[in-house]
Amino acid sequence: MHLIPPTVLILASGRGERFKASGGSVHKLQALLAGKPVLQHTLDAVRASGLPWHVEDVGHPGMGDSIAAAVRHTVSAAGWLVLPGDLPLVQPATLQAMAQVLLDRRAVVAWPELAGERGHPVAFGRDCLPDLLALQGEKGAAPVVRKWAEQGRGLAVPVHDEGVVTDIDTVDALARAEALWRQRHAAG
Template sequence: MEPEPLPSPIVLVLASGRGERFAASGGTVHKLSALLHGLPVLEHTLAAVRASGLPWHLEDVGHPGMGDSIAAAVRATANAPGWLVLPGDLPLVQPRTLRRMAAALYGCAVAVPEYRGERGHPVAFSAQCLPGLLALAGEQGAASVVREQQQQGRVRLVEVDDEGTVTDVDTVQDLARAEQVLAGRLTLP
């Protein structure tokens, strides 16, 4: 008899931001609605999440800051065994990376993806991080929770081969770069 699989953490797709940097860089629509290869940025992110097969929650109610968004999403899914925090503006993240980060969470409190030495998203949090995540507020994300767990030796860095973990769309220039990366992926044999 095979062991029962461990319950999967929930992917929290954060889509509550105001997108002010995108507008300041010349964007005429909200960054998550900007078209990337014919589809809105957020739709690319959600397609990857759906393809991962992991449970997910979209947090798209306006919140004053990233910390507020994370806390609200965690509150809405408080019974989860853990969470993968994924900003909606990472349209190139790959489904296999989401699954890998979910698997990496077992045996640690926090798992952080690294692409060529650069930390990215989704950052995975176990249920033991619930109080810290619920306490988040304001502009800062969950860096304080990561630091707290790191001080206790409970953070795992996970090397990933996925440029999408560090390719967010904050400006129209970022959108153009994402378009180039995506076009390169689509032309690979």
């Protein structure tokens, strides 16, 4: 029996205000990283993972609203990997590993961890559907993660992918991501 993988929800509807306040002249998802927009790097990683995906790029009041809307658009999915569009260095293998945690049913909620720091994408099983659909406001899915983790159905997945914690919120963060990108590609 072939299991259907979860769908990657790429969140691309934020306003990017911190990036602009830090001196950015364009929206952070359109800022260039190694000559290509940040969002394009994220989409390339998702496509390379082979997982189904959905981009949520309609303006919403907060991250919770964006996640709920994306889940509504993919309500029949086997589960969801919530990935902010400003994580251009996330590796396709990490996306596949997070999907596999849900497929193995080792958890209802799982998050990647790099050296003790929680990252994205956060993986949610079908059991989370009502909670995800009810999200609103700025907090994102943190309450859902907390609920399921407190029930012993959450799992931290150790990864060796700095891309899970390298989000582009400021011009300085973009410069750090560019340096990491150069290191990664110089190493081959």
